[in-house]
Amino acid sequence: MTQQQAPATLDYRSPTTPTPLSQKVLGWLNVVGTFAALLLVFGFFSVMAPQSFPTAQNIETLARQTTTVAIGAMGMTLIIVAGGIDLSVGSIVALVVVVIAMVLQAGAGPWIAAVAGILTGAACGLLNGLLITSLRVVPFIVTLGMLEALRGLATHLAHEQPIYSKPQGLQKIIAALGPAERWKIFPAGVWIMLVIVALTAVLLRYTRFGRHVVAVGSNEQTARLCGIPVTRVKVLVYTLGGLITGIAGLMQYSRLTIGDPTIAQGMELDIIAAVVIGGGSLSGGEGSALGSLIGAAIMATISAGGSHLGWANSTQRIITGAIIIVAVALDQLRHRTAAAAQGD
Amino acid sequence: MxxxxxxxxxxxxxxxxxxxxxxxxxxxxxxxxxxxxxxxxxxxxxxxxxxxxxxxxxxxxxxxxxxxxxxxxxxxxxxxxxxxxxxxxxxxxxxxxxxxxxxxxxxxxxxxxxxxxxxxxxxxxxxxxxxxxxxxxxxxxxxxxxxxxxxxxxxxxxxxxxxxxxxxxxxxxxxxxxxxxxxxxxxxxxxxxxxxxxxxxxxxxxxxxxxxxxxxxxxxxxxxxxxxxxxxxxxxxxxxGREVNDLYPRSKRTPGEIVLELSSLSGKKKPRDATLALRRGEVLGIAGLMGAGRTELLRAVFGLDPVRSGEVRLLAFHGNAAPSQRWQQGAGMLSEDRKREGLALGLSIADNLTLSRLNGLGPPGFIIPRRQRAAAQTWVERIGVRCRSPRQAVGTLSGGNQQKVAIARLLHHDVDVLLLDEPTRGIDVASKAQIYRLIDELAARGKAVLMVSSYLPELLGTCDRVAVMSRGVLGQAKPVEQIDAHQIMLEATGS
Missing domain, CATH: 3.40.50.300 (P-loop containing nucleotide triphosphate hydrolases)
Structure with missing residues (x-):
């Protein structure tokens, strides 16, 4: 088959005019806007606590605290862009943490434990994907069920109590850097997070699979018409999401070094909030890795800044809640403006 | 007063x-x-x-x-x-x-x-x-x-x-x-x-x-x-605002070998025992009332709906296949429902146009957005889609321009067999005229077009042969010179 032979005699009535600038701006406005919000929040706390907040040390702490949620948000970004949702990520993190602790307890090395944890996450995601596509039950319900079931499994495996085992170096992934290691700028976990963000961004924007994910989320019927294997894309998305959640679980273990089956309760909501603040749409087709990262950073900044100022946890939660709603309202406004600018 | x-x-x-x-x-x-x-x-x-x-x-x-x-x-x-x-x-x-x-x-x-x-x-x-x-x-x-x-x-x-x-x-x-x-x-x-x-x-x-x-x-x-x-x-x-002449152009078309052959194809309810042969360089129309099973016929051929019995031969391929395989085999389908199935309205023109065939827009597995837009831009210019840029969301275009993007997808994929379901539904006269010309040129270049339409003048104007479908049963295709609107209506209503 030859490529792109076009009928030559069709008229060229309306060549496009090169005015995509406004559209480029609108496209970027989301990420830029979210980033501006992060700067605003950061600036606010810097003014309120000029001695302790805007320091290199604190920024490193912030980056470390963002890691788990930000990595989890990458998996969630893929799932939400594909038009799905995963409520079971908190439970997956708990299961991963328990599995890592158990494998270490059994005498295996840190690498084996880490890989076992990540694969556990992937397996959970695979199960989510298979259940959603084969039973044809909406993702919300399937993953709500999995939230319960996986939490139960984690508790059962841990015999209803935390597992203490030697972390064998896994604690170093996300630990604060000692003075001799300052040249690394951030601990390995933060770098891993940045790499995952970059990979997710590239996957979504620059790969065939990524565009298929967007297409499935934007309009599943069109995707099917165009020959996209919708079921396979969905299963893969949930598996990949689970795998990335497994990495988030590894970070969680590194931070606490305990196989605590009650950990990460409600983390799925923080992760979903990060994606939504970053421009993800729960009706699918929209969302970006960078936006979700910034969303996670905003939430971490508020919680860290709040503790610097001695705010009560209740105050922090009220503010975070308000920010979620305002972020989505602004996003809606942006959409309407964009639609109006393009006419009907 | x-x-x-x-x-x-x-x-x-x-x-x-x-x-x-x-x-x-x-x-x-x-x-x-x-x-x-x-x-x-x-x-x-x-x-x-x-x-x-x-x-x-x-x-x-x-x-x-x-x-x-x-x-x-x-x-x-x-x-x-x-x-x-x-x-x-x-x-x-x-x-x-x-x-x-x-x-x-x-x-x-x-x-x-x-x-x-x-x-x-x-x-x-x-x-x-x-x-x-x-x-x-x-x-x-x-x-x-x-x-x-x-x-x-x-x-x-x-x-x-x-x-x-x-x-x-x-x-x-x-x-x-x-x-x-x-x-x-x-x-x-x-x-x-x-x-x-x-x-x-x-x-x-x-x-x-x-x-x-x-x-x-x-x-x-x-x-x-x-x-x-x-x-x-x-x-x-x-x-x-100007004169429209020659709404239905007809270049010289030379029918070639058979590229799509249906033998007693039956779907879940419709179609029932549909038999048909489509040749290169030919536009074959399917007329009928709403609910006659015309869309179901196309969908069964394309693998979107299940086939219960019968066989499809597409070019060298025998048997049933999923839509992804049909595209690879050289067939493309235009949906009658542009807004819900045909296009992902929230995505850009470039995304929609290249969706079925993202290969060749970068290293294997990857897509370079600039190349994707350039490919889309080519088609946008060639078939005259009125838009500001290929980045623009398809949902912001007028109906006629949306339809051109949906058709351009088949052109970008360069399929040999085009299954068009209501290609001009709900679009303006000028866009219709452009689409008729496009169909004529495709046929003249040896493509095969199977077209479903509820608009009789366009079927009579663009097709070489027309078959009428009624209650799931596909009639014999007749040369367009030997059939008129009255006969089609009689057959379609089953009287």
């Missing part, structure tokens, strides 16, 4: 820098039907919104029975007696028929409790006035057919005691028989003294139902008159 029921004088509306309406004048007396015609993007939908109170007019005046009419919101318009029947049904499928009919105007007793008996009575009365007392008021609306749902919408308008009824492309989702019934209903409502504004692309319909017409172009009313006194050519000329 009594003032007209509805009058619009110099109505203007701007959105940012674009003037959507640049001065619209027309008036409709009580007991008459006024047709509004114009290409897509001519401003009909904006005019509707102004009339319905969804957008305030910037300039100009509207009058109802001589009184100033300036609705603040859609509810205000309904209270004033202006009712809209939109192209896309605006009913709540999960509510009952009676709840939909009185939605937003439910009679209540103290504390907001519904007066169920009153609701039922008024719903029945409205349905009875339309001559459709057989629709059960307690039925879940989503279970009704499209035609019945539309009746529920009209009943809703009647129930509020509307003075002006606006129908926007009301036949777009109706079968021929249902459309006939609708025309009769419009006649009846007119006789009862309603003023009716009828918006349509189909000039035959306009002729059938309207007394007067106004043509909109680029947001302005450019002509009007008594429908019976204007020729179709005159109206079309006003619509496009």
């Amino acid at each position: 009594t003032p007209p029921r509805l009058e619009m004088l110099g109505v203007k509306k701007r959105f940012g820098a674009t003037a959507a309406l640049g001065g619209v004048d027309f008036s409709v007396p009580a007991g008459s039907v006024h047709a509004l015609v114009g290409e897509n993007g001519a401003g009909k939908s904006t005019l509707m919104k102004v009339l319905a109170g969804a957008h305030p007019a910037d300039e100009g005046a509207m009058r109802l029975d001589g009184e100033p009419y300036a609705p603040r919101d859609p509810m205000d318009a309904r209270r004033a007696g202006v009712a809209m029947i939109y192209q896309e049904l605006s009913l709540c499928p999960h509510l009952s028929v009676e709840e939909n009919i009185l939605l937003g105007m439910e009679p209540t007793v103290a504390a907001g409790f519904l007066r169920r008996a009153e609701i039922r009575r008024r719903a029945r009365e409205a349905l009875a006035r339309l001559g459709h007392a057989e629709i059960p008021p307690a039925l879940m609306t989503g279970k009704l057919s499209n035609a019945k749902q539309q009746l529920v919408e009209i009943a809703r308008a009647v129930a509020i005691g509307c003075r002006v009824l606006v129908l926007d492309e009301p036949t777009s989702s109706l079968s021929q028989a249902d459309a006939q019934a609708l025309f009769e209903l419009v006649d009846q409502l007119k006789a009862e003294g309603h003023a009716i504004v009828y918006i349509s692309h189909f000039l035959e319909e306009v002729r059938r139902v309207s007394d007067h017409f106004t043509v909109l172009r680029d947001g302005k009313s450019v002509g009007s008159g008594v429908t019976a006194e204007a020729s179709t050519d005159q109206i079309v000329q006003m619509m496009v």
